[in-house]
Amino acid sequence: MEITDHQSNIQIIKDFSSNLISAFSADMFSLAMGLMLLAETGMSLSFGLSMIIMPLVSLLGLMPIGNLVDRHPHKPLLVISILIRLIALVGYALTIGYFHGVGKIIPTVLFLIINYIVQSVMTTGYNAAIHELVNEKHIQKLSSLTQSATSFANIFSPIVATSFYALLGFKTFIAFSIAANALTLVILLSMKFHYQPVAQIHSDNAASQWAQFKDGLHYIGSNKFLRCVMSGGAFLNLMISALNIGMPFMVVHQLHAGDLSLGILNSLYASGVLIGNLVIAVLPPIKRLTRILTSAFMLVGVTLLMFGFVVIPGLSVNALRVVGGIILCISGISLAFLNTPMGIYIQKTVPTDLLGRVSSTVMSINMASTPIGIIIFTVIFQVWPSWLNFTASGAILIGFTMVLSRLMYREERRQPMSANQPIEENH
Numbered sequence: 001m002e003i004t005d006h007q008s009n010i011q012i013i014k015d016f017s018s019n020l021i022s023a024f025s026a027d028m029f030s031l032a033m034g035l036m037l038l039a040e041t042g043m044s045l046s047f048g049l050s051m052i053i054m055p056l057v058s059l060l061g062l063m064p065i066g067n068l069v070d071r072h073p074h075k076p077l078l079v080i081s082i083l084i085r086l087i088a089l090v091g092y093a094l095t096i097g098y099f100h101g102v103g104k105i106i107p108t109v110l111f112l113i114i115n116y117i118v119q120s121v122m123t124t125g126y127n128a129a130i131h132e133l134v135n136e137k138h139i140q141k142l143s144s145l146t147q148s149a150t151s152f153a154n155i156f157s158p159i160v161a162t163s164f165y166a167l168l169g170f171k172t173f174i175a176f177s178i179a180a181n182a183l184t185l186v187i188l189l190s191m192k193f194h195y196q197p198v199a200q201i202h203s204d205n206a207a208s209q210w211a212q213f214k215d216g217l218h219y220i221g222s223n224k225f226l227r228c229v230m231s232g233g234a235f236l237n238l239m240i241s242a243l244n245i246g247m248p249f250m251v252v253h254q255l256h257a258g259d260l261s262l263g264i265l266n267s268l269y270a271s272g273v274l275i276g277n278l279v280i281a282v283l284p285p286i287k288r289l290t291r292i293l294t295s296a297f298m299l300v301g302v303t304l305l306m307f308g309f310v311v312i313p314g315l316s317v318n319a320l321r322v323v324g325g326i327i328l329c330i331s332g333i334s335l336a337f338l339n340t341p342m343g344i345y346i347q348k349t350v351p352t353d354l355l356g357r358v359s360s361t362v363m364s365i366n367m368a369s370t371p372i373g374i375i376i377f378t379v380i381f382q383v384w385p386s387w388l389n390f391t392a393s394g395a396i397l398i399g400f401t402m403v404l405s406r407l408m409y410r411e412e413r414r415q416p417m418s419a420n421q422p423i424e425e426n427h
Contacts (some may be wrong), residue, residue, distance in 0.1 A: 001195050001359060002135065003133075003134060003140070004135070004136070004317050005135070005354040006196065007133050007192070008133075008134035008137070008142075009138070010135075011133045011134050011142075011191060011330040012134060012138060012141060012145060013134060014187050014190060014191050015126075015142060015145075015146065015191070015271065016145045016146065016149055016185055016193070018184050018187040018188060018191075019149040019150065020153065020186055020258035021148055021155035021180050021183055021187075021207075021262060022180065022184050023150045023154075023157075024058050024152075024153040024156070024180070025177050025181070026153075026177070026336050027153045027154065027157035027158070027161070028157045028161040028173060028176070028177075029106035029173050029174070029176070029177040030050060031157070031158055031161040031162065032161055032170055032173035033173075033309075034167050035078045035109055035161075035162075035165050035172040036104070037049075037105065037108060040099060040100070040101055040102075040104050041102045041104065042157045043081070043102070049105070049108065049109065049189075050089075050112060050116075051371065051374070052371075053109065053113060053116055054112075054113045054116050054119075055114060055367050055368055055369070055370065055371050057116040057120060058116070058120055058363065058364045058367050058368070059364055059367075059368060061120050061121075061360075062360055062361060062364045063119055063209050063210065063213045063357075064079065064209055065117075065124055065360050065361040066124065066213060066216060066356045066357035066359070066361065067209055067213055067356070068121065068356070069121065069124045069125050069128050069355075069356030069357075069359075069360070070128065070212075070216075070353055070354065070355070070356035071079070072272065073193070073195065074125050074126075074128060074132060074193060075129070075188070075191070076123050077121065077125050077186060077195040078121075078122055078126070078129075078188055079185065079189065080175075081121045081122045081125070082118075082122070082181055082184060082185045083116045083185070083186065084114065085114070085115060085118045085181055086178060086181050086185070086217075088111055088115060088118075088197055089111075089170060089174060089178050090180065091111075091168060092107060092108075092174065092227065093174045093175070093178070094260055095107050095173065096108075096170075096174075099296050102249040107320075112211050114233075115201050120360070120383060121136070122427065123278060123288060123359075123363065124356050124360045124363070125344070125356070126146075127346075127347070127355060127356075127359040127363075128352070128356040129193060129277050130142060130143070130345070130347050130356035131352050132193040132194050132195055133191065133193065133194075133354075136348065137285065138278065139344055139347050139348060140152060140283070140285055140286060140340075140344050141281050141282075142359060143276070143280075143340055143343050143344050143347065143398070144278070144280035144281040144340050145281050146278045147277040147336065147339065147340050147343075148275070148277040148281065151270055151273040151274035151277060151336075152274055153272045154273075155267055155270045155271060155274065157285065159410075161173070162383075163224075172326060172402075178323065180394055188329045191298065193425070207260040208387065211331030211356075213357055215354060216354050216357025216358045216360075216361055217357075217361065219350065219351070219354050219358060220358060222362060223302075223349070224407075224411045225408065225411040225414075226345075226346070226350075226358075226364065227413055228407050229293070229342050229346075229362075229408075230362055230366070230403060231363055231398075231404070232293065232338075232404050232408075233338075233342060233362070233365075233366045234365050234366050234368075234369040235369070235397075235398070235400055236297065236300065237367075237369045237373060238369040238370075238372060238373040238376075239304070239365050239373065239375050239393050239396065239397045240300070240335075240373070241306075241372075241373025241374050241376070241401075242377050242389055242390060242393040243304065243307070243328075243331075243390075244372070244373075244374070244377075244381075245268075245373075245374055245377040245378055245381060246377060246381050246386055246389055246390060247262070247265060247384065248332035249381050250318070250386040251265065251311075251421075253300050254259055254311075254386055255311065255313065255315075255320065256312070257317045257320055258317070261317060261321055264321050264325060265320075265321070265324055265325055265328055267334070268325040268326075268329045269328040269331065269332045270332060271279060271329060271332065272328065272329035272330060272331060272332020272333040272334075272335070272336070272337055273332040273333070273336045274332075274336075275333055275336070275338070276332065276333035276334070276335065276336025276337055276340075277336045277340055279336075280334075280336065280337065280340050280341070282340070283291075285373075286341055286344065288410040289341060289403065289410050290338055290346055292341050292413045293337075293338060293341060293342070293408065294401060294404075294405040294408065294409075295337070296334045296335070296337040296338040296341075296397060297338065297397070297400075297401040297404065297405070298401050299330065299331075299334040299356060300331055300334045300335060300338070301394045301395070301396075301397035301398035301400075301401055302394065302395060302398065302423055303327050303328070303330050303331035303334065303391050303394070304331070304390055304391075304392025305390065305391050305393075305395055305398070306327050306328050306394070307324060307328070307331075307390050307394075308386075308387045308388065308389070308390030308391030308392075308393075308394065309391065310323050310324045310327060311324070311386055311390065312387045313387075314410055337381065346358065346359060346362065
């Protein structure tokens with residue numbers, strides 16, 4: 001049964017609401033958890049547990065989670081995932097009080113492992129289920145608005161969390177997260193998943209996990225354009241770590257511009273991502289994908305290079321906030337025009353029965369490059385001047401884009417933009 005435009009719009013509203021509630025509550029809870037651990041343990045690791053556990057869970061769960069999502073109906077899988085998260089939250093709330101000081105890390109790590117397993121299943125499951133929620137004309141709008149919800153949460157949840165943490169305490173944030181997940185579950189139960197015949201393919205139960213997973217790897221290996229997109233995403237996450245690591249180090253420790261300046265720059269960066277996704281939501285369907293990706297890659301490289309000139313010592317704090325903020329906002333917009341179109345391309349080209357395995361592989365590879373970049377740039381920023389690291393990173397990304405763009409332009413002509421509809425010759 002074909003999904004109508006009206007049904008697609010209703011599903012988009014529900015999905016956007018669900019993602020906004022989920023992302024906002026998760027970000028608030030994560031920040032409150034970090035503040036609680038910092039107060040109890042005094043360890044800087046308090047805010048780094050998620051950055052360690054999340055990529056590890058993603059890599060270890062790459063094969064079983066991709067297979068799980070492709071072999072089972074998506075709505076029951078998502079419902080069970082939320083129920084497991086709710087049980088984990090209640091268990092965490094009941095046990096955290098029995099631990100003190102550094103000991104609080106033990107139940108926190110156990111909860112985070114369960115939480116990120118659930119998050120990985122839900123992210124992969126939603127990616128694989130988009131064709132069951134909306135028709136192809138609405139995939140771009142759904143994907144961009146979903147990213148917009150996450151960007152909105154990234155901007156405003158820290159403000160709310162830090163404002164109310166001292167007044168309400170950590171247990172109140174746990175209760176809020178439980179309520180938010182319960183509401184997300186209610187919205188999910190109200191959504192209709194239009195299962196398609198192609199999505200009902202079940203692998204032989206006797207087949208090994210590896211044998212099932214190889215089908216996804218074989219598809220990636222046979223699709224050169226997708227390999228270009230994956231390589232670009234992984235390399236971008238590697239290089240953008242220069243900004244994630246270097247900006248706080250430079251603003252606070254080298255320029256002594258203060259936490260307020262860092263907060264302004266981070267907010268403008270996240271605002272750029274939000275603006276970019278909102279623009280994509282109202283644009284007509286993207287046709288010239290390589291042109292969009294190449295322009296965005298190039299612009300991220302240019303803004304990274306320009307940011308290096310902005311942070312040369314001697315610049316006033318106000319100039320840093322204004323000029324640096326504008327550059328980072330443009331960088332955020334560019335990132336939106338990279339991440340969301342990449343996701344749309346995968347949704348429109350990968351066969352539905354392989355979406356779980358392909359999506360989980362792409363997501364895990366991209367995520368795995370982030371901690372590598374963090375380690376590399378943590379060392380680099382201790383050795384060379386910050387402005388030089390930014391400009392060099394931008395120049396390297398620009399050079400990489402020039403090579404990647406030639407490969408993408410060549411392969412785009414050979415690849416369809418839809419799993420069911422070939423690309424037009426005049427594209």
